[in-house]
Amino acid sequence: MAPSILLLNGPNLNLLGTREPHIYGATTLTDVENHCASLCAAEGVTFSAFQSNHEGFLIDRIHSARTEKIDFIIINPGAYTHTSVAIRDAIAGVDIPFIECHISNVHKREEFRHKSYFSDIAVAVIVGLGTYGYEAAVKYVLQTEKFKKKD
Numbered sequence: 284m285a286p287s288i289l290l291l292n293g294p295n296l297n298l299l300g301t302r303e304p305h306i307y308g309a310t311t312l313t314d315v316e317n318h319c320a321s322l323c324a325a326e327g328v329t330f331s332a333f334q335s336n337h338e339g340f341l342i343d344r345i346h347s348a349r350t351e352k353i354d355f356i357i358i359n360p361g362a363y364t365h366t367s368v369a370i371r372d373a374i375a376g377v378d379i380p381f382i383e384c385h386i387s388n389v390h391k392r393e394e395f396r397h398k399s400y401f402s403d404i405a406v407a408v409i410v411g412l413g414t415y416g417y418e419a420a421v422k423y424v425l426q427t428e429k430f431k432k433k434d
């Protein structure tokens with residue numbers, strides 16, 4: 284069975300491309316997902332993506348990731364980064380390694396964005412690289428042992 288990556292995006296990230304482009308850029312979420320999918324396909328890695336504006340739907344998708352035996356999660360929890368113990372508990376509870384990814388440099392923004400409920404349990408945190416952060420996260424995962432292409 285091919286190793287698998289799940290990309291999760293939280294609230295308002297469905298608006299990427301038109302939402303505050305001076306902060307989040309002009310690339311759409313669909314473009315991000317398609318690019319990540321092509322990176323994974325080239326390496327024989329299964330890729331899936333999910334976005335929701337609803338905390339419970341994100342939690343349910345994280346739970347199903349364990350059932351599906353997803354090997355790695357890349358998550359941008361959006362505003363839930365700063366508020367959601369529930370999503371933190373879900374991702375800790377399924378025991379799937381994850382990278383926390385933010386388009387903007389949250390540490391240069393409002394104080395309330397400096398707190399994350401995820402960073403201390405993440406494999407890595409990527410902030411401020413724009414939507415390239417998603418590509419960086421995928422490329423990192425693809426070079427880890429479990430994901431390296433077997434000749």
Ligand SMILES: O=C(O)[C@@H]1C=C(O)[C@@H](O)[C@H](O)C1
Binds near residue numbers: 295388
């Ligand atoms: O930079 C990002 O991708 C994050 C995205 C959001 O929607 C914000 O609520 C976060 O505070 C930052």
